Amino acid sequence: MFFFSKSNKLYFILFFILIIFIPCFFVPIYSNNSITDNFNIELSDSGFCWPTPSSHRITSQFGYRNIVVSGATSYHAGVDIGASSGSDILAVCDSKVYYTGFYGSGGYTIILKNDNYTIYYHHVSPNILVKKGDKVSAGQLIGKVGPKNVYGVPNNPYKDSNGNPTNGATTGPHLHITIKKDGKAVNPLNYI
Ligand SMILES: [Zn+2]
Incomplete structure (x- = not known):
């Protein structure tokens, strides 16, 4: 016992x-x-979050900007956020993946869409983490900031001063984000 x-x-x-x-x-x-x-995902009142947790540094604002070299003005349809190659990119709102791939001057691009907004992420890494048709929610990791140079894109007309092909019209790693509301570009900083 x-x-x-x-x-x-x-x-x-x-x-x-x-x-x-x-x-x-x-x-x-x-x-x-x-x-x-x-x-650290904080949603704004309109349900948006910041796309690059590692950087809040705006290197080019939305709207008309002076191009000092040529003296001409040019319209910038979004904002540029300076972030190092490989840093995380998040979906800024609940949406669906509409396009992934090389997109001319935007380089490798992710486009998200929902009923009211279309979000363009330009100069991203070719290793995109979502595919067309995927549903994504605000704060979800969708890709990484791309490198300055990309190789293997057929007929890529964009090149740096050394003649190496670039990730669209870019001089260095950054995220360009455009937000269109009902088809019209709006200042992303009013949303994200
Ligand atoms: Zn830009």
Whole structure:
């Protein structure tokens, strides 16, 4: 009797240890993932978030801008955010992937669309993490900021001063984002 109760006690302790320690091995892994996916995602009143968690540096504003070299003005349909190649790009709102691929002067591009808005992400990495038709939600990782140079794009007319093909009309890694509301470009900074 003594023997049985002792071994029962042993099994109980072993069982108890398993119950306590198994979750310790798994819980941090799952919670880390959810932290990575949702960390620092703040949605604006209109349901938008910032696209590049690693950078808030605007290098070119929306609207007409002076091009000092030529003296002419040029319309900029979005904003440029200076961010290093390989940094995360998030969906700025709940939407559906409408296009992925090389898009002329925009270089590698992701286009998202919902009922009211079309979002263009230009100069992204060729390794796009979503595909046409995917549903994405605000804050979801969809791609990475692209490098300045990309190779293997047929008939790519964009080249740097060394003659190497570039990721659209770009002089260095950055994200260009355009937001169109009902087909008309709006200042992204009023939304994101
Ligand atoms: Zn731009």
